[in-house]
Amino acid sequence: MKQLITLSALSLLALIGSPAGAQSMDKPMAPSAASAYPVAPAPGLYDALGGQTGLRTLMNDFVNRLKADARLAEAFKDANGANLAKQLTDQICQLAGGPCVYNGPDMKEAHSNMDVTRADFNALVEVLQMSMDARGIPFARQNQLLALLAPMHRDVINVR
Ligand code: HEM
Numbered sequence: 001m002k003q004l005i006t007l008s009a010l011s012l013l014a015l016i017g018s019p020a021g022a023q024s025m026d027k028p029m030a031p032s033a034a035s036a037y038p039v040a041p042a043p044g045l046y047d048a049l050g051g052q053t054g055l056r057t058l059m060n061d062f063v064n065r066l067k068a069d070a071r072l073a074e075a076f077k078d079a080n081g082a083n084l085a086k087q088l089t090d091q092i093c094q095l096a097g098g099p100c101v102y103n104g105p106d107m108k109e110a111h112s113n114m115d116v117t118r119a120d121f122n123a124l125v126e127v128l129q130m131s132m133d134a135r136g137i138p139f140a141r142q143n144q145l146l147a148l149l150a151p152m153h154r155d156v157i158n159v160r
Helices: 002-016 019-025 051-068 081-095 118-134 139-156
Strands: none
Touching: 051 081, 051 118, 081 139, 118 139
């Protein structure tokens, strides 16, 4: 049930954008990858995710789970896990309001040489929720991160 609520909240946010988006009017985000998704992070989100150290631990766990997940293992079997965890850490740190800069490819480019479906995207979100549950990140904070990731579906999903 919790999963269903989160996924429908995610779809809704993808359609209408987060109410926090209004803040980006008076608080412009730094240029770079994050500016493609100009939704302001909820205050305190970066710290609630454990800062840089907590995020790196979370992303290491997330990548391990992606490689073990029956739905996604094939897609991630050749992925360089350490590099992916580092890139995700930088990206989410920056998106969540932390002091990092993501220097990797934009989301369209990063996923252009693979077929990604909506089912893949939803499965990845579920796996991320499992990782956040395992780290004891509160449900409300989980949804604040998912709200930042939701707009990426347009660039990541390339098989309709
Ligand atoms: C919000 C959702 C997603 C985000 C934020 C995300 C983020 C990223 C990032 C930052 C990279 C590293 C790019 C680089 O440095 O080259 C990456 C690579 C990758 N992503 Fe995603 N991704 C998402 C969804 C997905 C989905 C749904 C799939 C499912 C197939 C996927 C599969 C991959 C693969 C296979 C790689 C390459 C890893 C490697 O070869 O090292 N991603 N993604």
